[in-house]
Amino acid sequence: MEVSWESTVADSINAIYLLFSAYLVFVMQLGFAMLCAGSVRAKNAMNIMLTNVVDAVVGSLSYYLFGFAFAFGEGSNSNPFIGTQYFALKEIPSDSYDYSFFLYQWAFAIAVAGITSGSIAERTQFSAYLVFSFFLSGFVYPIVAHWVWSSSGWLSPNSSSLLFGSGAIDFAGSGVVHLVGAIAGLWGAFIEGPRVGRFDAYGKPVAMRGHNATLVVLGTFLLWFGWFGFNPGSFNKILVPYPNTTNQGNWTAVGRTAVTTTLAGSTAGIVTLFGRRLLVGHWDALDVCNGLLGGFVAITSGCAVVEPWAAIVCGFVAAWVLIGLNVLALKFKYDDPLEAAQLHGGCGAWGLIFTGLFAKEEFLIQAYDSGLDGVHRSYGLLLGGGWGLFGAQLVELLVILCWVSITMGPLFYVLHWLRVLRISPDEELTGLDISSHGGYAYNTHEEETGPRFYGEYMRMQINS
Numbered sequence: 001m002e003v004s005w006e007s008t009v010a011d012s013i014n015a016i017y018l019l020f021s022a023y024l025v026f027v028m029q030l031g032f033a034m035l036c037a038g039s040v041r042a043k044n045a046m047n048i049m050l051t052n053v054v055d056a057v058v059g060s061l062s063y064y065l066f067g068f069a070f071a072f073g074e075g076s077n078s079n080p081f082i083g084t085q086y087f088a089l090k091e092i093p094s095d096s097y098d099y100s101f102f103l104y105q106w107a108f109a110i111a112v113a114g115i116t117s118g119s120i121a122e123r124t125q126f127s128a129y130l131v132f133s134f135f136l137s138g139f140v141y142p143i144v145a146h147w148v149w150s151s152s153g154w155l156s157p158n159s160s161s162l163l164f165g166s167g168a169i170d171f172a173g174s175g176v177v178h179l180v181g182a183i184a185g186l187w188g189a190f191i192e193g194p195r196v197g198r199f200d201a202y203g204k205p206v207a208m209r210g211h212n213a214t215l216v217v218l219g220t221f222l223l224w225f226g227w228f229g230f231n232p233g234s235f236n237k238i239l240v241p242y243p244n245t246t247n248q249g250n251w252t253a254v255g256r257t258a259v260t261t262t263l264a265g266s267t268a269g270i271v272t273l274f275g276r277r278l279l280v281g282h283w284d285a286l287d288v289c290n291g292l293l294g295g296f297v298a299i300t301s302g303c304a305v306v307e308p309w310a311a312i313v314c315g316f317v318a319a320w321v322l323i324g325l326n327v328l329a330l331k332f333k334y335d336d337p338l339e340a341a342q343l344h345g346g347c348g349a350w351g352l353i354f355t356g357l358f359a360k361e362e363f364l365i366q367a368y369d370s371g372l373d374g375v376h377r378s379y380g381l382l383l384g385g386g387w388g389l390f391g392a393q394l395v396e397l398l399v400i401l402c403w404v405s406i407t408m409g410p411l412f413y414v415l416h417w418l419r420v421l422r423i424s425p426d427e428e429l430t431g432l433d434i435s436s437h438g439g440y441a442y443n444t445h446e447e448e449t450g451p452r453f454y455g456e457y458m459r460m461q462i463n464s
Contacts, residue, residue: 010239013238013239014236014237014238014239015098015100017233017237017238017239018100018101018104018233018236018237019100019103019104020229020233021104021229021230021232021233021234022100022103022104022106022107022229022233023229024225024226024228024229024230024233025104025107025108025111025226025229025230025233026107026226027222027225027226027229028107028111028222028223028226028227028229028230029052029055029056029110029111029114030219030222031219031220031221031222031223031225031226032052032111032114032118032219032223033048033049033052033053033219034215034216034218034219034222035215035216035219035220035223035289035338036048036049036051036052036114036117036118036121036219036338037049037212037215037219037441038210038211038212038213038214038215038216038217038218038219039118039121039210039216039286039337039338040121040122040210040211040337041122041208041210041211041431042211042212042431042440042441042442043430043431043432043433043434043440044121044122044431044432044433045211045212045433045440045441045442046432046433046437046439046440046441047121047122047126047432047433047436047437048117048121048122049441050126050437051117051121051126051129052114052117054126054129054130054133055110055113055114055117055129055133055137056110058113058130058133058134058137059106059109059110059112059113059133059134059136059137059138060106060110061134062133062134062135062137062138062139063105063106063109063110063137063138063142064088064089064106065087065088065138066087066138066139066142067106067109067137067138067139067141067142068086068089068102068105068106068142069083069084069085069086069087069088069142070082070083070138070139070142070143070146071083071105071141071142071143071145071146071149071150072086072096072097072105072145072146072149072150073085073086073087073146074096074150074151074152078152079152080147080152080153080154080159081143081146081147081154082143082146083142083146083150089102101236104233104236105145107229108145108173108177108230109137109141109142109145110137111177111181112136112137112141112177112180112181112184113132113133113136113137113181114181115177115178115181115182115184115185115340115344116132116133116136116181116182116184116185116188116340116408117129117133117185118185118336118337118338118340119182119184119185119186119188119189119336119337119338119340119341120185120188120189120192121337121338122195122337122428122432123192123195123196123422123423123428124188124192124421124422124423125420125421125422125423125436126432126436127420128415128420128421131411131415131420132184132188132408132411132412132415135407135408135411136180136181136184136408139407140180140184140403140404140407140408141176141177141180141181143403144175144176144180144400144403144404145176147396147399148168148170148175148176148396149170149176155167155168155392155395155396155399156168157169157364157368157377158368163392163395164378164387164388164389164391164392164395165378165388166377166378166388166389166391166392167392168352168392168393168395168396169301169302169305169355169356169359169364169389169392169393170301170352170355170396171231171234171300171301171302171303171304171305171355171367172230172231172233172234172300172301172303172304173230173234173300173301174297174298174299174300174301174302174347174348174349174351174352174355175301175348175349175351175352175396175397175400176400177300177348178297178300178344178345178347178348178351179344179345179348179349179352179397179400179401179404180400180404181340181344182340182341182343182344182345182346182348183341183345183400183401183404183405183408184404184408185336185340185341185344185345186336186341186345187404187405187408187409187412188408188412188421189334189335189336189341190334191409191412191413191416191421192412192416192421192422193335193422194333194334194335195208195335195337195428196425196428196429198333198335199333199335203333205330205333208337209286210286210337213285213286216285216286216289217285217289219289220289220292220293223293223296224265224292224296227261227265227296227300228258228261230300231257231258231260231261231299231300231303231304232254232255232257232258232261232303234304235250235253235254235257235304235367237250238250238251238254239251240370242366242370242371243370243371243372243373244373245371248371249371250366250370253304253363253366253367256304256308256363257303257304259308259311260299260302260303260304260306260307260308260310260311261296261299261300261303261311263308263311263312263315264295264296264298264299264303264311264312264314264315264318265292265293265295265296265299265315266292266295266315267295267311267312267314267315267316267319268291268292268294268295268296268298268315268316268318268319268322269288269289269291269292269295269315269319271291271315271316271319271320272287272288272290272291272292272294272319272322272323273287273288273291275291275319275320275323276288276291276323279323290322290339290343291318291319291322291323293343294318294319294321294322294343294346294347295314295315295318295319295347297318297343297344297347297348297351298314298315298317298318298321298347298348298350298351298354299311299314299315299318299351299354300348300351301348301351301352301354301355301393302314302351302354302355302358302359304363304366304367305355305359305360305363305364305367305379306354306355306358306359306360306363306380307358307360307363310354310358313354313358314350314351314354314358317350317354318347318350318351321346321347321350322339322342322343322346322347324346325342325345325346326339326342329341329342349397352393352394352396352397353390353393353394353397355380355389355393356380356381356389356390356391356392356393356394357380357381357382357390358380358382358383359379359380359383359385359389360379360380360383361376361377361379361383361385364377364379365377377389378392423435423436
């Protein structure tokens, strides 16, 4: 059948939109790298930047070989738990997916491992990064993506059999991406234990602040920029007009999604600014950056299905969730150099709950049914939509917690048992840059008095 030129132009514009969104999400890798580098001590800067590169390159191969198939394979043997088609992109492009869709989903997959890397920074053997990054990007994360984002997934709002008559709404991945990476990092940091010197002999926390606030702020703005591909880009198509309207379509919802994203992050940032001022007595730029990111993480689930005013509520609560979890982390002697588990886990969990409370039916139909008339969906509990959506959101939260725990927890424990997870105390005190990577990231730094070059480090090891 001959395809009209109008359809061809629309398909081309949609493909360009999705590819551009994929490029924006990939820019977030640079943001992660800058944020991580600035948040660790100078003696570990090269190590953390290299792990960010490794997350991308290893994740690329694992997601190409297995991950995409596990997440979106929907062949004759499709099932609600795992995909079974498109291994190594065989049969792509298909009627359902093309290369631009793969690239967009790949950018999400490599972001998950970056979250986990932050939790176990400054004390992890480099070989361990290779193992968990491959497993997380190629298997653990894609399974969750299949549950929620594949049309055959058992949690999917597009499934033929909707959970609680609703399905879980996780539009851009507060749970699928951020909570998965956070729970994996939580287990890694818990099994490894805190960094040497993080808590004194009396159990009181000792500050180990990052060495470069400039990199942290730069990374935060790059992540903010990339989030405009992460959230609005999850529509996948922009040229989708809504029936019985003359001026509304996905382009309208895309703009609204960018607004809700901005409002949630900004609200969380300003609340964190004043909240931390009350707690510590000064204005802290690094805390504000994490608060801002916490707001973005929380709104990611419901960004396309809530009103702008609700996004402000989301950001307000997200800031206090992050502040509270950081206090609890210190109380229980949990050490996460980037606050990744608290930020991506706590705020991601709140984002799922928030969507169950504030999702608007009209916006749900626009996002998942292209605005069709006569369609009804379960919507936010506080807006009168009943318990269906809220219950599905809680189920998603709990199954992600369980799934990641039973997969990544044992993996980290086996790496620990094999003595390939944590570096030795001597290496940790010296710094991973000099002990594992041949030299420091900077020519000079004032922080350390240890060896400057790898040869000096080896001579110290021989003489000790």
